[in-house]
Amino acid sequence: EDKVVQSPLSLVVHEGDTVTLNCSYEVTNFRSLLWYKQEKKAPTFLFMLTSSGIEKKSGRLSSILDKKELFSILNITATQTGDSAIYLCAGIIQGAQKLVFGQGTRLTINP
């Protein structure tokens, strides 16, 4: 069964800290991995990672994929209270039209 596991499930840090969120996957015929930020309702797309070892960056957020060890990390530097959200990762299966989601990491940034 295809599985995506995120850790930690919950994280509380102070504003300005750097955080690393983890996502490991066991997905048959893995194609890509996506990261999302979920605040109140819909997941908002952050990154799609297909190639191993290539960092993707957007402002204070960055992410990288390791296809040998089957995991990805999402880094957020200089965190702000607006970064508080649930961060989701999801795997895409080659040839399939669906995402397999992890359970999410609830990130809380305290001022």
Next chain:
Amino acid sequence: EPEVTQTPSHQVTQMGQEVILRCVPISNHLYFYWYRQILGQKVEFLVSFYNNEISEKSEIFDDQFSVERPDGSNFTLKIRSTKLEDSAMYFCASSLGAFFGQGTRLTVV
């Protein structure tokens, strides 16, 4: 920026009633999806739809569920006879998850 639009944002229905959740996907996208998220749980795939046909569906998507694209723009999810355990957020998506709608919160009482 293009967006996926869902209506209603919240629907309350009695157990056993039929509900139709509506989505207007981004117009030039070809694949559409429904996902659901029960409160506190992970987002789960329900069904993908391409060229007016179901492309793939999960075990959750049983005979109580159906999807259609009645008029070339709207994309609907129908639950024929709702159960308490159908209470969840239902998300429509396109482009393999690059775009999610804001969701419909379905509450079955």
